Amino acid sequence: MGYWDADYQIKHTDVLAMFRMTPQKGVDPVECAAAIAGESSTATWTV
Secondary structure (H helix, E strand, C coil): CCCCCCCCCCCCCCCCCCCCCCCCCCCCHHHHHHHHHHHCCCCCCCC
16 A cells, blocks of 8 residues: 555545645655655554
8 A cells, every 4th residue: 555546536525735845955855755745644643
């Protein structure tokens, strides 16, 4: 299971979020995006 499903059909009840990221100098943009995506995982802010 991943974060992206290219075949997913958006529902009227879905909540969508958009993030703008600016990695610090020397930080790989893919690593930055992975860190942001990881924060959307279950329990990262509830534990």
